[in-house]
Amino acid sequence: MTPRHQPSCQVLNVRDNLMMIDCGEGAQLAVRRMKLKLMRLNHIFISHLHGDHCFGLPGLVSTMALLNRTNSLTIHTFKDGAELFGQMLDYFCRERPFEVRFNIIDTHKRIIHEDDAMTVSTFPLVHRVPAVGFVFREKPKLRHIIGEEIQRLNIPHYAMNSLRQGEDWIAPDGTVIPNEQLTTPADPAISYAYCSDTKFSKRVIKYVEGVDWLYHEATYEESLRLKAHKRYHSTALEAATVARDAGVKQLIIGHFSKRYLDEIPLLEEALSVFPNTRLANEGQIIDLNQLEF
Amino acid sequence: MTPRHQPSCQVLNVRDNLMMIDCGEGAQLAVRRMKLKLMRLNHIFISHLHGDHCFGLPGLVSTMALLNRTNSLTIHTFKDGAELFGQMLDYFCRERPFEVRFNIIDTHKRIIHEDDAMTVSTFPLVHRVPAVGFVFREKPKLRHIIGEEIQRLNIPHYAMNSLRQGEDWIAPDGTVIPNEQLTTPADPAISYAYCSDTKFSKRVIKYVEGVDWLYHEATYEESLRLKAHKRYHSTALEAATVARDAGVKQLIIGHFSKRYLDEIPLLEEALSVFPNTRLANEGQIIDLNQLEF
Numbered sequence: 001m002t003p004r005h006q007p008s009c010q011v012l013n014v015r016d017n018l019m020m021i022d023c024g025e026g027a028q029l030a031v032r033r034m035k036l037k038l039m040r041l042n043h044i045f046i047s048h049l050h051g052d053h054c055f056g057l058p059g060l061v062s063t064m065a066l067l068n069r070t071n072s073l074t075i076h077t078f079k080d081g082a083e084l085f086g087q088m089l090d091y092f093c094r095e096r097p098f099e100v101r102f103n104i105i106d107t108h109k110r111i112i113h114e115d116d117a118m119t120v121s122t123f124p125l126v127h128r129v130p131a132v133g134f135v136f137r138e139k140p141k142l143r144h145i146i147g148e149e150i151q152r153l154n155i156p157h158y159a160m161n162s163l164r165q166g167e168d169w170i171a172p173d174g175t176v177i178p179n180e181q182l183t184t185p186a187d188p189a190i191s192y193a194y195c196s197d198t199k200f201s202k203r204v205i206k207y208v209e210g211v212d213w214l215y216h217e218a219t220y221e222e223s224l225r226l227k228a229h230k231r232y233h234s235t236a237l238e239a240a241t242v243a244r245d246a247g248v249k250q251l252i253i254g255h256f257s258k259r260y261l262d263e264i265p266l267l268e269e270a271l272s273v274f275p276n277t278r279l280a281n282e283g284q285i286i287d288l289n290q291l292e293f
Numbered sequence: 294m295t296p297r298h299q300p301s302c303q304v305l306n307v308r309d310n311l312m313m314i315d316c317g318e319g320a321q322l323a324v325r326r327m328k329l330k331l332m333r334l335n336h337i338f339i340s341h342l343h344g345d346h347c348f349g350l351p352g353l354v355s356t357m358a359l360l361n362r363t364n365s366l367t368i369h370t371f372k373d374g375a376e377l378f379g380q381m382l383d384y385f386c387r388e389r390p391f392e393v394r395f396n397i398i399d400t401h402k403r404i405i406h407e408d409d410a411m412t413v414s415t416f417p418l419v420h421r422v423p424a425v426g427f428v429f430r431e432k433p434k435l436r437h438i439i440g441e442e443i444q445r446l447n448i449p450h451y452a453m454n455s456l457r458q459g460e461d462w463i464a465p466d467g468t469v470i471p472n473e474q475l476t477t478p479a480d481p482a483i484s485y486a487y488c489s490d491t492k493f494s495k496r497v498i499k500y501v502e503g504v505d506w507l508y509h510e511a512t513y514e515e516s517l518r519l520k521a522h523k524r525y526h527s528t529a530l531e532a533a534t535v536a537r538d539a540g541v542k543q544l545i546i547g548h549f550s551k552r553y554l555d556e557i558p559l560l561e562e563a564l565s566v567f568p569n570t571r572l573a574n575e576g577q578i579i580d581l582n583q584l585e586f
Contacts, residue, residue: 007352026319041560051385055348059300059318086383091377092344126535161405 005281007052008196008255010215011036012136015117020044021134021194027056029061038064039071043113045120046077047196048131054081057087065096072099076112076120078130079104106131109207123207125198127232133196133204135211138189149182188212190288193248196255199229200238205246209262213288214243215280218253219262222269235265240273249291254280297364299575300345301489301548304329304507305429308410313337314427314487320349321356327576331357332364336406338413339370340489341424347374351381358389369405369413371423372397400425402500416500418491420525426488426497428504436476446470481505483581486541489548492522493531498539506581507536508573511546514553515562529559533566542584547573 007024018041082102113120118138125131141163169177193208196217219233243251270277300317309332375395387408404414415425435457486501489510512526536544563570
């Protein structure tokens with residue numbers, strides 16, 4: 001934590017379900033300042049057990065308890081984290097009116113969460129302690145019904161679901177109406193990959209290949225590449241290299257060293273390799289549907 | 294923690310030694326924003342084990358570790374706190390270059406810390422969990438030497454310490470020079486009492502009797518006295534009653550419920566009973582030598 005930057009915490013909003021990625025100290029305050037609905041936050045994913053990525057957990061869960069939450073909360077973390085934070089929560093939030101489940105993760109590539117809308121999978125990062133990145137993938141979405149055509153052809157309501165899934169309509173008289181006449185294409189399913197903290201690694205490129213959005217840490221400038229490697233962090237240029245070689249559409253860089261009072265040089269280094277780069281910043285909201293490319 | 298107020302944390306500066314009282318989430322950020330020297334912070338006193346009074350500990354100690362601190366840090370807390378935070382620090386700050394000592398306290402009235410400048414003692418509060426208040430008492434200070442008199446009478450340097458302590462000077466010819474001729478009175482030794490969180494209790498009045506400064510929680514207005522009692526908190530009027538009946542010189546009220554967007558009504562209630570009252574606020578610096586009365 002530095003006077004300039006908050007510790008790591010991001011919140012993904014997928015169809016009004018919130019998922020938190022890392023939970024540094026002060027996360028609850030940031031979430032409340034941004035007026036995010038804690039009641040809709042049901043999953044927290046912790047990338048690794050360094051304080052700046054998880055010390056906000058006890059406070060966040062305590063605040064949830066004060067809000068009379070009843071739906072369960074799942075914290076995805078390594079075994080040690082489940083034990084330590086489990087103890088903390090059992091002591092400080094004994095009387096919480098909801099269940100906290102720990103989903104124990106490890107450093108393998110695997111799907112750790114799946115629901116109607118998406119999957120979340122882990123892949124190994126390269127850091128001083130066990131660390132994972134996450135890929136959030138929306139499942140294919142449904143096609144949009146063209147209301148006037150449905151009315152004109154008098155197609156019954158029960159058929160809508162199969163139409164949305166791309167099936168043709170077979171009228172009672174056997175006529176086949178092709179789906180393309182009745183629907184417009186579904187919105188694209190978005191994918192988002194999160195890589196923090198990690199040393200630059202070619203293996204990471206493979207794991208995030210083809211995602212729409214990549215968040216990658218960029219702690220240092222290229223001139224401090226040696227320091228970056230020694231501390232198991234990346235430079236902005238390396239983050240951009242991952243983005244370029246993985247063929248992602250947009251890159252967000254963050255987790256800047258406190259030595260930088262101005263991150264523009266980091267941005268410029270990244271832009272020289274990968275033009276669709278932007279800086280992460282406290283309180284920033286990004287619409288992941290707005291892919292500019 | 295509310296969007297309006299930070300969780301509890303105060304820092305006392307006694308002759309450039311810093312002592313922290315409670316350490317809510319975000320304490321390290323507040324301390325650094327106020328440019329307090331963490332290297333000079335050697336004691337942390339935790340009043341009770343509710344998250345809003347101690348969740349900042351792991352982050353603060355982690356930051357101290359990054360600053361290459363070497364002097365030991367003493368955390369005064371109940372046994373459960375020592376165990377839980379001891380585990381957290383052993384996991385997350387394994388490689389810290391300084392010792393963290395836990396001084397186990399209980400709810401008895403006793404001196405828990407003493408150094409050249411002061412004593413710190415505990416006394417029981419009335420809360421849902423074991424809780425203590427603290428009284429910080431400066432030891433009597435030394436008198437001020439009157440330089441011209443010392444020169445005029447040619448009093449040797451080795452005598453200064455006993456003069457500062459109030460002794461008369463006996464010249465080689467046996468003449469006694471009274472101390473009052475050689476020194477001016479010492480600055481007053483200041484005392485500060487901290488009461489949070491607690492239900493109103495007459496016993497507390499006895500424990501803080503005659504202190505110069507009293508910090509007392511004032512979570513609710515008088516109209517919510519029943520709620521205050523039920524939740525083991527105090528009203529502003531009760532805080533002022535403690536101040537008046539204990540004969541303190543100045544009262545600071547704080548720990549306001551998040552329901553109050555404006556604390557002036559709380560201040561007004563307190564002022565009606567005890568005129569020397571002021572509101573605590575984030576980032577506020579109070580010179581305890583400036584007693585206005």
